[in-house]
Amino acid sequence: MAKGIYKRGNVYWIRYSGLDGKIVRESSGSDKFREAEALLIQRRQAIKEGKQPELIRITKNYTFNELISEYLKWAERQMSFTSKQGFINQLSEAFGNLPLRRFNTMLLEQYQTERLQKGNKPATINRHIATLKHAFTKAVDWNMVEGETLKRVRKCKLLPENNRRLRYLSKEESQALINTCSPHLKPIVITALNTGCRKEEILSLEWEKHIDLKHGFILLDITKNGERREIPINQTLRDTLQRIPRRLDSPYVFVDDAGKRFKDVKRSFKSACRKAQG
Structure with missing residues (x-):
């Protein structure tokens, strides 16, 4: 694969140095290598000419249910769909039409607390959060929300599961x-x-x-x-x-x-x- 192009899931991403020398990672929004390659060439040419590339702007304020609708279509092709579908349905009931940009660490921690109060085990809640995090990763790949939102979602830590028998080093x-x-x-x-x-x-x-x-x-x-x-x-x-x-x-x-x-x-x-x- 060409340098500066890599895959996240089914979507190609590009990586290049901006005008300030900092590394920029950008989704091509496509599963076609040639389209990602063309975008990378375009970005590098702009930098060469001293122009800061204008990144793809997401104008629509997508909701969680709109993301879940697309995510279900993707998840149906995965072997884990049967076990994951229950988590997805419960997440949809909890967050419904909440805009994706409203998601943050506190919101997810509140969700964890509510599920614990309802008697859910930490391991089950962790599967919910892991599924949600993956859905938001796909949302960035599909240009449904900005990377900053994903960053906030990822900061939510999983709950400790008290079923491990490993001895940890001091x-x-x-x-x-x-x-x-x-x-x-x-x-x-x-x-x-x-x-x-x-x-x-x-x-x-x-x-x-x-x-x-x-x-x-x-x-x-x-x-x-x-x-x-x-x-x-x-x-x-x-x-x-x-x-x-x-x-x-x-x-x-x-x-x-x-x-x-x-x-x-x-x-x-x-x-x-x-x-x-x-």
């Missing part, structure tokens, strides 16, 4: 582990500690496809049901990612000296664990 244990890591392993471990992602998810991360430093998220696709996971990037992880040199010969975040992605770090990780335990 702050001291985490730091001890980081201190014993080899240079190539350290950013991988920091990513794992700050995201909870699985090993294969971390080693498969690509800069253009998954890392959104501007909005502060790692975006992951779940192959099983087609949903997109959005993992917040905290300051520790941001600092770590920004220190990693980006190679022109590889799209991956974590690569060896030859520019190839790491397939496994089991041996070096076990070694770091042994050293950390003293």
Whole structure:
């Protein structure tokens, strides 16, 4: 795929440097590569001529029900539609014809509280919020709402689910582990500690496809049901990612000296664990 063009869902996005040197990410609003390529060429030509490109303006104030109407058409093609349909219907009942631009973090947190008071489990409410976040991601792709609204929606944190049996490392244990890591392993471990992602998810991360430093998220696709996971990037992880040199010969975040992605770090990780335990 051409540099500066990438996909989010079925829609192509473009990436280019604005007049001020800052990176601009813009939806082409199309699922056709050639149309995205033409838009990118147009934007770069405008910058070359010293003009600030005028981004696509959304004039209509779409409502939540209008988004859900389009989202249902898209979701029908997904394997997860049956389980997701119930969440979508309940969200539609709650927000109805509320304009998309009215959505913010407080509104969603109030929704979480109301559902808890009605006896819903945190895990169920989290599925509602995850579905809503994904619907708003599609809304931006479809030019139904601006990215700023999506940014506010994404800030709503999921509720803790008290059904995990994992043992979490203490702050001291985490730091001890980081201190014993080899240079190539350290950013991988920091990513794992700050995201909870699985090993294969971390080693498969690509800069253009998954890392959104501007909005502060790692975006992951779940192959099983087609949903997109959005993992917040905290300051520790941001600092770590920004220190990693980006190679022109590889799209991956974590690569060896030859520019190839790491397939496994089991041996070096076990070694770091042994050293950390003293």
